[in-house]
Amino acid sequence: MTTGTETAPFRRAIAIDDLGGGRFAAELGPHWTVGPKAHGGLLLVLLTRAGLARLDADAPGAAPDPLAVAADFLRAPDPGPVEMTTEVLKLGRTVSVVAVRMSQGGKAMLAATVTAGVLPDDEPQHADLPDLAPEPPADAFDPGAGQSVFGLSTSCDLRFDESSMTFMRREQGPPVVRGWTRPRDEPTDVLFALLAGDILPPTVFNVGGRFGWAPTVQLTALLRAKPAPGWLRVESRSRVVAGTWFDEDATVVDAAGRLVCQARQLALAPLG
Structure with a gap:
């Protein structure tokens, strides 16, 4: 659990434990929050880590990067333990897809799909970006x-x-x-x-x-x-x-x- 003052607080906050059988556990800390609830971006990262870990277990190295994450927020988790279950929907040469469900206290919190593959290194041919x-x-x-x-x-x-x-x-x-x-x-x-x-x-x-x-x-x-x-x-x-x-x-x-x-x-x- 991150305290917000230790080194590498992000890496600590997104740690997951492999429970076997496509199940993973994580601990939502008190500092990655919006008000009393866990921050939505951090929840996406945890779902993605669980999905990538499941894909790597089934096909090592085949889909190392997240390409897209689509999540429905069913309930807002509180700081504390959560569990994630995964189901591989597709293992492909270019794209693989895994479903991830997050629960807390026996209740469904988020349902997501993680699409994975290899991110490009090429320079973009076109980009329309904000001026910052x-x-x-x-x-x-x-x-x-x-x-x-x-x-x-x-x-x-x-x-x-x-x-x-x-x-x-x-x-x-x-x-x-x-x-x-x-x-x-x-x-x-x-x-x-x-x-x-x-x-x-x-x-x-x-x-x-x-x-x-x-x-x-x-x-x-x-x-x-x-x-x-x-x-x-x-x-x-x-x-x-x-x-x-x-x-x-x-x-x-x-x-x-x-x-x-x-x-x-x-x-x-x-x-x-």
Whole structure:
């Protein structure tokens, strides 16, 4: 379990134990949370690790990288132990697929499919990416400074682009937020890029004073390349905020300027 102050807190937080028979166990720590609930990005990473471990057990080395993760959030797990069961749906030369179910206390929490293969090393022929500096500027907001209650900032480095987060000034603005993140005391890898697709505050906070818990209902992430060392820059935006629902598209770009993760989710908006 991570305390948020030890070395390599991300790697510790995503540790899994092989229980045999395609079953895996993990411990959700108290610092990778949003409020009292486990962070959705970290849950995706744990599901992915279990799925990749199952595929590697059945066909060693055949599908080393996650290509896509699609998850339905059935309930929100609390910090504490969880169990994951896996079922291989396809073993292929290019693409393999495994279903992963997460439970806690005998109740189903998340259901996902992990699509795996080999991430490309080629330079992209086309890329339409957000205009963000490779590293956070000196005036970027650090949610881990002072009396912050943003739990994730105790476990990884985070910086927010305040100009995009109008809610921090008690103003309204477009549902677009931007920031930077990187793990602490360990390399930036594809699993942290996956987590970064759900790392920023909800875009809906900028719209109409909607603050509070915004639970994810469904999230699909595409992994596009292995990230270069250093900061990841992230932009999240909503296309439609309507009634109790909003969508969110996140784009994650590495320090070398390559797209490494795209994440789209459907979530419930907090009450105004």
